[in-house]
Amino acid sequence: MAINVKVLDRPVGQVSYVRATLKGMARTFKHLVNPEKVTTQYPEQKETISRRWRGTHRMLTTETGKAKCVACGLCPTVCPANCIKLVPGEDEQGNRYPLIFEIDEFRCIFCGYCQEVCPEEAIHVGRHYENSEYSREGFVYDLERLMAQTHPVCEMWDPADPKGE
Amino acid sequence: MISAAMLAIVHATPDPPLPLGVFFISTVVKMVLVFSVTMVGVALLTLAERKISAWIQDRLGPNRVGGKLGLLQPAADGVKNFMKEETLPGHVNKPLFVLAPMLAFIPAMLASAVIPFGAPWDSRWGRIQMVVADLPVGFLFTLAITSLGVYGIVLAGWASNNKYALLGGLRSSAQMVSYEIAMGMSLIPVLLLAGNVTLNNIIDQQASMHLWNVLTLSLSFFIFMVAAFAETNRLPFDLPEAESELIAGYHSEYSAMKFSMFPISEYANMATSSALMATLFFGGWDIPFTLQDNTTGVSIFMVLLSIGIFGLKTLFFLFLFIWVRWTLPRFRYDQLMSLGWKFMLPAALAYIVIIASLMLALDYAGLERGFVYGLVMLAVNVVLVFIAFVILDRGRIISPAYGRATPQQLARLRAVTAARAHLSPQSGD
Numbered sequence: 001m002a003i004n005v006k007v008l009d010r011p012v013g014q015v016s017y018v019r020a021t022l023k024g025m026a027r028t029f030k031h032l033v034n035p036e037k038v039t040t041q042y043p044e045q046k047e048t049i050s051r052r053w054r055g056t057h058r059m060l061t062t063e064t065g066k067a068k069c070v071a072c073g074l075c076p077t078v079c080p081a082n083c084i085k086l087v088p089g090e091d092e093q094g095n096r097y098p099l100i101f102e103i104d105e106f107r108c109i110f111c112g113y114c115q116e117v118c119p120e121e122a123i124h125v126g127r128h129y130e131n132s133e134y135s136r137e138g139f140v141y142d143l144e145r146l147m148a149q150t151h152p153v154c155e156m157w158d159p160a161d162p163k164g165e
Numbered sequence: 166m167i168s169a170a171m172l173a174i175v176h177a178t179p180d181p182p183l184p185l186g187v188f189f190i191s192t193v194v195k196m197v198l199v200f201s202v203t204m205v206g207v208a209l210l211t212l213a214e215r216k217i218s219a220w221i222q223d224r225l226g227p228n229r230v231g232g233k234l235g236l237l238q239p240a241a242d243g244v245k246n247f248m249k250e251e252t253l254p255g256h257v258n259k260p261l262f263v264l265a266p267m268l269a270f271i272p273a274m275l276a277s278a279v280i281p282f283g284a285p286w287d288s289r290w291g292r293i294q295m296v297v298a299d300l301p302v303g304f305l306f307t308l309a310i311t312s313l314g315v316y317g318i319v320l321a322g323w324a325s326n327n328k329y330a331l332l333g334g335l336r337s338s339a340q341m342v343s344y345e346i347a348m349g350m351s352l353i354p355v356l357l358l359a360g361n362v363t364l365n366n367i368i369d370q371q372a373s374m375h376l377w378n379v380l381t382l383s384l385s386f387f388i389f390m391v392a393a394f395a396e397t398n399r400l401p402f403d404l405p406e407a408e409s410e411l412i413a414g415y416h417s418e419y420s421a422m423k424f425s426m427f428p429i430s431e432y433a434n435m436a437t438s439s440a441l442m443a444t445l446f447f448g449g450w451d452i453p454f455t456l457q458d459n460t461t462g463v464s465i466f467m468v469l470l471s472i473g474i475f476g477l478k479t480l481f482f483l484f485l486f487i488w489v490r491w492t493l494p495r496f497r498y499d500q501l502m503s504l505g506w507k508f509m510l511p512a513a514l515a516y517i518v519i520i521a522s523l524m525l526a527l528d529y530a531g532l533e534r535g536f537v538y539g540l541v542m543l544a545v546n547v548v549l550v551f552i553a554f555v556i557l558d559r560g561r562i563i564s565p566a567y568g569r570a571t572p573q574q575l576a577r578l579r580a581v582t583a584a585r586a587h588l589s590p591q592s593g594d
Contacts, residue, residue, distance in 0.1 A: 017563040018554045021493060028221045028492045039225040 051155045054110045054125040057103050058153055059146035067147055068122035071098045075114035075123055083107035084114065101143040106136065116156055124153035187290040195297045196278075203277050207432040208239035214487050221491045249421040254325075257418060261324035266419070266426035269317025273433035276310045279303065280440045281365050283450045283472035286465060294365070295450070295468065303362035307441060308349060311396060314434060315341040318398075318405060321427070322415040333414025336498070337405035340395055343505035344402075348392035350513035351385045354520040355445055358382065368449035376539035379446040383546040384516050384553060386446040388509050393438040395505070397431060399486055401493040404501060439482030443475060450475040500563050508562050512553065519549065 040047055060068050071088035083106075089099035115124045128151035133139055183191070212227065212235060219226030231237025253259065283295030300306050315338055322334015355378055356362060359370040371377050379386045395402040406414035416427045443449060450471035496504070523545055532538050 016554070016558045018558050021489075024492045025488060028488065031223055032217065032220045032488075034223065036223070037220075037225050038223045039219075041225070 049127055049129065051127070052157060053127040053129070054112045054154050055128040055151075056105050056126055056131055056149070057108075057114070057141065057146055058124050058126045058149035058151065059101070059143060060122055060124060060153070061147055067098065067101070067143060068120045069098050069101060069118075069143075070120055070122075071096045071101075072119060074117045074119065078113045078117045080111060080113065081107045081109045098143060101146065103141050103146065105131070105139040105141060112154060112156060115154065127152045127154055183291045183293065187288075187293075191293050192297065195295070199277055199282070199297050200274070203274065203433055203436060206436055207429050208243065210432045210435070210483060210487075211242065211428065212236070212238050213483070214490075217484070217487045218491045221488075243425075246422050246425045251421040251423065254418050256326045258324040258326060261320050262418070263423075265317050265321035265324055266423045266430075267317070268320060269314055269430040270426045270433075272310045272313040272317070273430035273437065276307050276437040277433070277440065279306050279364065280437070280444055281368065281449060282440070282475050284468050285365075286468045288465075295472065296365070299363075299365070301363055303364045303367070304352060304441065304445065305362050307437065308345075308352075311434060311437065312341065312345050314396075314430065317430065318415050318427075321419070322405075325415070325418040327418055329411040329413075330415050330417045333405040333407070333411045333417070336407075337398065337415060340398075340402060340404060340501060340505075343502065344392040344395035344509070347388055347505060347509035347513050348396065350510065350517065351388035351392065352445070353513075353517045354382045354385045357517075357520055357524060364444050364449065367445060368451055371448045372451040374534065374539045375536045376543065377446060377448045381539050381542040381546065382446070382520065383550050384512065385520075386442070387550075387553075388513050388516070389446070390442060391504075391509065393442060394486070394489070395501075397434040397438055397486070399431075399435065400490040401496050402501065403490075403495060404498060407495060409495075435483060435486050436479065439479045439486065440475075442482050443478035447478050449478075496563070504563060516549070519545070 062068055071086060073086060073088065076082075076084040076086045083104040085100060085102040085104075086098055087100040088096055090096050110125060112125045118124075123146075126149060128149075131139070182188070215238070216226040216235070227235035227238040229235065230241045253262070278297040279300050281294065281296040281299075285295060286293045318337040318341075319334045322330045322332070322337070325331070355367060358378065358381065359367040361367070361370075367378075374381070394400075398405050404414075405411075406416065411417070416424055419427065452467075452471055452474050520542075523542065527538055527541060532541070
């Protein structure tokens with residue numbers, strides 16, 4: 001036998017177009033009158049984001065209002081996207097501080113290595129996602145801009161608490 | 166039957182003519198009223214479509230313009246469409262490209278002129294019919310005008326000089342031509358029962374029988390409704406503009422207000438079809454569960470009430486159009502054609518024969534055209550509907566995707582394969 005076709009005798013309910021249509025219309029009507037909707041009214045309502053969300057950066061400051069950064073150069077070294085520009089400087093007491101600290105947020109891939117590698121807990125990725133600028137240059141954040149950010153920062157993955165609970 | 170129809174026409178005494186001034190003023194008022202209600206209704210229908218689609222999909226829908234219901238959304242859309250840049254592609258046939266939206270729009274607007282939207286008002290100047298043009302040819306005019314709408318679509322597809330648009334136009338013409346026949350045939354039982362094509366007479370017949378045509382002619386209503394869905398290019402018959410295959414079909418190349426003309430005419434056609442369904446099968450402006458005689462004078466209050474009832478019935482069908490659209494997927498092209506030619510047309514023809522013989526038998530039995538007459542027809546229709554939707558509807562009305570082979574088909578396929586294997590023995594097993 002060349003042809004070996006299995007012919008299925010389907011129940012009438014599955015091949016009846018009218019009954020299937022009526023069933024479908026009952027289903028859609030149930031959703032139509034269902035008051036529970038899934039829409040988030042975005043600018044007014046916001047979805048909660050994860051505590052490990054990695055967004056645009058923030059530089060933390062000391063009590064005196066200076067950047068915690070000591071210009072050790074670890075973050076530009078570890079950065080896989082090469083988006084951090086750091087020029088170190090030194091004051092009279094021999095304390096190192098960044099002369100220039102710039103992050104190109106367009107190049108950044110938001111891996112969070114900079115926050116992880118930072119010995120002073122100075123640079124952080126932020127829990128923040130609403131970014132808009134009028135020019136591409138606006139997305140190169142300088143030190144002043146990074147220090148001025150106020151949004152909460154990311155809590156990095158903790159091996160002791162893998163699910164972040 | 167023919168003699169009965171002729172008698173009905175002879176006996177329908179025409180109303181005494183209105184004074185010219187009253188006729189002129191009332192006609193202008195009705196024209197303005199019907200046109201503006203249709204246009205505003207179309208605008209609100211676009212909103213209703215978006216809202217209902219949203220609710221069916223558990224979303225909220227437009228709610229930023231004009232309150233929580235987004236009531237100003239149609240106005241915002243209109244302003245947007247007027248302000249948009251209008252592109253005229255270089256490869257189009259310009260005169261036809263410009264003509265096509267008009268040709269789609271005008272018939273859609275014209276068809277609403279003959280539909281009676283309320284009980285006639287016996288004013289102190291005479292009887293004023295609640296219809297813009299009380300044509301004696303009735304629904305024949307509506308059928309003729311709505312079938313003109315296909316020219317707009319076909320010309321749009323042709324003039325766009327674009328393969329997708331052309332395919333959309335072709336599909337539309339094939340679809341409209343196929344379903345127009347079934348639509349016309351499904352109205353013959355209505356004609357048999359009313360004895361007249363005038364819509365007001367059909368409403369009077371339903372009122373005098375105390376049974377709507379949907380009960381006495383159920384299968385006709387079903388066929389008419391499906392054909393109306395196909396004629397208005399609504400899902401599941403929206404093959405002319407199938408987004409997934411043809412981008413936007415016949416209106417791919419259109420932009421701004423020229424594009425808007427197509428949706429507007431689609432919605433206007435929907436409104437006309439809904440009004441026609443309400444009139445032909447749901448008693449039109451007849452107020453249900455009242456036993457008033459529609460031929461005698463009615464007060465202005467009853468006229469307004471009847472207009473409201475007619476509006477409600479029409480709105481129900483408009484809602485049905487939208488509801489079905491967001492429930493059903495689109496047909497395949499072969500399903501569309503086989504439904505039109507292999508089911509709807511034969512069913513409509515058979516139904517004419519059944520109804521004609523039934524009425525002949527009932528007339529011979531000496532039954533008065535009244536409630537009992539209608540009940541007998543209702544009983545027959547219950548049986549017919551059962552046959553159509555329980556016995557016939559087993560993968561026959563719409564061919565299912567997997568296709569169930571009959572033993573004969575299997576034997577034929579096997580014979581073909583055996584013959585092939587015989588011709589080329591190295592490929593057979």
